[in-house]
Amino acid sequence: MTFDFDQLFDRHHTGSTKWSRYPADVLPMWVADMDFAAPPVIIEALQQRLLHPLLGYSVAQDNLREAIVTDLWNKYSWQVKPQELIFLPGVESGFNMALKALVQAQQNVVVQVPNYPPLRHAPGHWGLNKVELEFNAQADGTYATPLDALRESLKGGGALLLSNPHNPLGKVFDREELQVVADICAAQDAWIISDEIHAELCFDGRVHIPTASLSSEISKRTITLMSASKAYNIAGLKTSFMIIQDAALRERVNHARCGMVDSVNPLGMEATRVAYSEAAPWLAELKTYLQANRDWLVNAVRTRLPGVSINVPQGTYLAWLDCTALDLPDPQRFFLEQGKVGLSAGLDFGDAHQQFVRLNFGCPRALLEEGIARMERALANRNL
Helix, strand or coil: CCCCCCCCCCCCCCCCHHHHCCCCCCEECCCCCCCCCCCHHHHHHHHHHCCCCCCCCCCCCHHHHHHHHHHHHHHHCCCCCHHHEEEECCHHHHHHHHHHHHCCCCCEEEEEECCCHHHHHHHHHCCCEEEEEECEECCCCCEECCHHHHHHHCCCCCEEEEECCCCCCCCCCCHHHHHHHHHHHHHCCCEEEEECCCCCCECCCCCCCCHHHCCHHHHCCEEEEECCCCCCCCHHHCCEEEECCCHHHHHHHHHHHCCCCCCCCHHHHHHHHHHHHHCHHHHHHHHHHHHHHHHHHHHHHHHHCCCCEECCCCECCEEEEECHHHCCCCHHHHHHHHHCEECEEHHHHCCCCCCEEEEECCCCHHHHHHHHHHHHHHHHHHCC
16 A cells, blocks of 8 residues: 555644544544545645745636546546636535525425534524434435435425435435435425535445436536545645536525635645645545445444444445444443543434444544444443
8 A cells, every 4th residue: 555544643732623622531533534644745735835935815726626627527427617616615604605595484404314413503594494304224224315205395495405425324325316316306496405525435336426417407406515625634724615507506606605605725725626636546545445444343343342233334434323222321421431432422413313423434443443442341341
């Protein structure tokens, strides 16, 4: 392997959100931030950029737009024009802009749960009606959209807030299901606001399908949110982009900045350009490492953590652990206090998910092994 994903870094005292939340004796495995060094080619490009001492307000250059357009075509056979990109400091600001611009007070915003907390909370920022739809857990360990409930919830228009690949389930929508979901939105004249920030991180040969790439009709009602931040581990540079292919829709959504959403920083844009144009070898090795971590984790949970169950994530670097059989009042607190492992609380992802925790396996194997060992000891000590 050309890149060393086993290298350990001490992230304490670096301002890291992930490593600052808990005391130093807690192993943080919560927020979607990998514990790998960013691609060397990105670090080198940033160092080169810093030889120029001015860091003023910046706009996206043509080479950044072209890098993204080329990448979208190479990865997904999706033809996007440079002018169809809107740059933002984060996907969260993007889906909030879209909701503000497009959804009326009497309409519903559908969120499939469990789901990423900022997506769940976004409708409430604008006083909109939120409908949370539970995925249907399948016997084969996958999750399916409740199509009839989706159709009913979108009567009168509104919007679907889609997470694909899904956080926290690791679900990667296949073409058939994605098409049916999009067709329902089209039939109900509803918008699709699609958070595709984990698009590059699909396992077992799967390839992400951008919702807007399904058809020209679907693209006219879809706002796509993407970023290099997750796959290339540069989230702190706060750079993302919307893809809106319909010109009138693009202008309408972009107008919703309303003085709240500012421009993007120059280092973030440079890192994004390099990620999409030069960091493919690093990404390929990362995916291999993450898939191996996933496989190790699934086996470890099933063999070493009695009472905890896991479905195999199809993408992302996030695992959704079901702790129902442990009969604990609060699994996240238990593993924090008894195991010194900081996981994400299931209740953050949906009101019915108190018995779940989310674990980030985007880390060197040694940290993953340490986290599972701590959880294993906590469960063993509980049964003494």
